[in-house]
Amino acid sequence: MKRPQNAFEIFKLLDKSNCGNCGEKTCLAFAGAVFRGMRRLEECPRLNPQVIREYSGGADPDKIPEAEGTAHFAKLRAELAALDFEAAGRRIGAEVVDGRIALRVLGKEFAVDPRGNFHTDIHVNPWVAIPFLTYVLYGEGRMPSGRWVSFRELKGGRERYALFQKRCEEALRRVADTYTALFDDMVHLFGGREVAPQFASDISVVLDPLPRVPFMICYWRPAEGMASGLHVFFDETADRNLDIGACFALGVGLAQMFTRLSQRHGGAAAALPPATAQ
Ligand code: SF4
Structure with missing residues (x-):
């Protein structure tokens, strides 16, 4: 892995090219932001994937949360051993099949056994595994109320909102701006549901990363001198079914997955694989 010594x-x-697709005015501004750890190289959609691979792991603010996430993940897995799976299944409305708690994650089957082994067709990333375990261990199993709130309004969300906005909402907006048709296809590929008419925007959809933790994504294209906009909303019960850290991980993880998919399939929606969490 190569480590750049300066911007x-x-x-x-x-x-x-200073094309601006990364959200910065110039390539130099982007380079400076990457060097300071504020942006990631792969956020430039014009960069060769080989170069990204060679340099990934440089100045990267995601490394710290991921490292913390790994220890947290191990702790949550260990706690499963003492969990009453039948009672947990009743609490969160999940089936217990062959001693495993099974739920649908973005429309795909996902199950965990008491030893913390996952059983699923999709790739198990920390961003999905940690919220899944938090949901199983601590979720109150509240049914969504249908009242949408921003991340900032969730318990503990205010302090983390700036980072959530940057790494989830801004990252998704860049994908939607650059690959609008692909973004539209992706949100529907992952089981996106229609939003209520009062929330309709250019692209608006409800996703179910966990059965009782829906997200609503609303995207507005740039128009008449106005910049584009994208907001992610949670049901107001999200902080009772997860903690704020798990809500953050889900949102940022989703944005990372969409960024990777769009870079890989860049506008060729027909080439998208069947729905898999990347
Ligand atoms: S997207 Fe890439 S090429 Fe375009 S301005 Fe940003 S860094 Fe430069």
Whole structure:
């Protein structure tokens, strides 16, 4: 893995078109932000994937949360051993099949056994595994009320909102701006449901990363001198069915998955694989 020593080294990797698709005004501004750890190289949609692979792991603010996530993940897995699966299943409205708690994650089957082994067709990332375990261990199993709130309004959300906005809402907005048709296809590919008429926007959808923790994503295209906008809303019960850290992980994880898929399939919706969490 190569580590850039300064922002100019990063700048030299970019195509220097100043196209603005990354959300920065210039490639140099983007390079500076990457070097300071505020942005990730893969957020430049014009960068060669090979270069991203060679440099991934450089100045990357995601490394700290991921490392913390790994220890937290191990702790949650260990707690499963003492969990009454039948009672937990009743609490969160999940089936217990062959001694495993089974739920649908973005429309796909996902199950865990008392030893913390996952059984699923989709790739198990920390961003989905930690919220899943938090939901199983501590979720109150509240049914969504249908009242949508921003991340900031959830318990503990105010302090983390700036980071959530940057890493979830802004990241999703960049994908939607750059690959609008693909973004539309992706949200529907992952089982997106129609929103109530009062929330309709250019692209608006309700996703179910966990059965009782729906997200609503509303995207507005740029128009008449107005910048585009994208907001993610949670049901007001989300902080009772998860904690704020798990809500954060779900939102940011979803944004990372959409970013990777869009970079890989760049506008060729027909080439998308069947729905899998990446
Ligand atoms: S998206 Fe890439 S090429 Fe375009 S301005 Fe940003 S860094 Fe430069």
